[in-house]
Amino acid sequence: MMDKIARALTGKKGLIAYITAGFPDYAECERAVLTAVGAGADVIEIGLPFSDPLADGPVLQKASADALFAGATTEKTLRLANRLRQKTAAPLLIMSYINPIAAFGVDRFAAEAAAAGIDGLILPDVPEEEKDVAAGALEKRGLSLISFIAPTSGEERIAAICARARTGFIYCLARTGVTGAGGGFDQATENLVRTARQYAHLPIAIGFGIADAKTARQAAEYADAAIVGSALVENLRQGGHQAVGSFIRSLRRELDRCG
């Protein structure tokens, strides 16, 4: 039986939206998430800010720093998740780095995240080899820990990673490098998805480099879902949650055309 996250990405081309928690503040961030869901996002990633986001480009680095400066904390982010859970059924994931989670306590975080209605975690600095720092605690609370594959992974790793992944989706990095709208896709991405397909039991989502309707469509041509982060956060910075709404709608329209 498919889990809730995977189900939300099945039957049509999925759209996953990333928003930094507490950016520009918690109230506007909450409006932005709800607007994104209303405009057609299927799954939400809430970014729990970290001071040293190794996998992020300038836009998300800045959003993270601004959110921290404005007073973002893990507790407040869990409360945001809880409020969102009252208002939407969309799967909610927390995307962060291992250090803030470890500082909170992995077991405690898993318990409180589950209680707040979170469905899973995405930790880009926790590769397959290190998953045991969090996997046990998360599994016990029914939370998914999303697996990554990259253009550099190679078939053997892709096979092993995809075969082990049981819930959520496979996060396929569209290119080497950090988050950020520029840069487009790595040529290897299409092959990467095709290889992953042979081994994965889960939907495959493409992220890193989806900037607009055109790149979203490109992703949807071979993957099951597109993940959008920097471009969305940039819209939020420039035009508030209203801009997020029209941006997500434009992606949704394009994805629905791919069917």
Next chain:
Amino acid sequence: MIKGLPDKRGKFGGFGGRFVPETVMPALLGLEKEYLKLRRDREFQTELRRWLRGYAGRPTTLYRADRLSKHYGRAAVYLKREDLLHTGAHKINNAIGQALLALRMGKTRAVAETGAGQHGVAAATACALFGLNCVVYMGEEDMERQRLNVFRMRMLGAEVRPVASGTGTLKDATSEAIRDWVANVRDTHYIIGTAAGPHPYPLLVRDFQSVIGRETKAQAAKEGLRISKVIACVGGGSNAIGMFFPFRNDRSIEKIGVEAGGRGLDKENAATINRGRPGFLHGSYSYLMQDGEGQVLPVYSLSAGLDYPGVGPEHAYYHEAGAARYMAVTDDEAIEAFKLLTRLEGIIPALESAHALASLETVMPGTAPGEAVIVCLSGRGDKDVEMVEKYLGGKR
């Protein structure tokens, strides 16, 4: 007894590991495989030794500092003169080793981070020597306080990219270097400058720097010295682990790591083991200066090379295992030691190394004549004279 660490997963006790994006995992696994092979490869080791001798200036002397010893009136103080190496610091040991490794792996480009600029200069030098393209990331604040080294790197053909994000110091330069590496991993090798980062970096940097301790051990044996203590400053911990590792099973020899106490341990400092808690940064689990939320804290030291909120995982392990002792000295104490060595011995030490020297104030009273205390003089202080002049000016 310290066992043969790290283990297969790159862990020193519970510390270390590989907390990096999937994109670079295959590169780390490849690097590990290649390095473990070259580690036992006679030809590679011979080639490395040849460059260290003929080019870098090894072996460095173990110098008996008589006037400094007399000043304390106890044990004899010996200085391991890494400051005499080409480019002026121990960093060249590692830079040459890693550049050779990069060549073996067919890489054409190298990225490095730098704080004081010493590792940046060493990396730029090794890249010039072996014909690799070189990009060095350096915090904006550090570029200002270490201008001389910025010029040197540029002369050597390296591109120096300023890093303004975060605190504009070594931590942020390291993040940017890793981001570049993640993006360009197919043709690029990351020459990390200290014994930190994801496995296998702490291992290979330790190996390349262990020449310091190995030579010291042989030189001391030849002179029949009875070493009671070996002392080194700890930024990320490369010169210290290079000195400590070959002595790891000599239990009668105390290993003392000296961290940057900045303005004081209750004020701003960069004394990671003394003041931090275990956490994850730049790919490894070790001690970290962080707040209760797990956000990395800004750190401070007058010495740019020690101004880093993390520390290599092997030191975290030595600390917990009681295999080494980690203390801290303040900026003021380091400056006093800087002046003292300059006046008494005619050797201008790097501010980083001056931290190791400053520990003698508290260490020496507990020693006795007939013992030898070894201080790793990790680098020369030419790069720091402007800073020191300004600092003293402000004090007057």
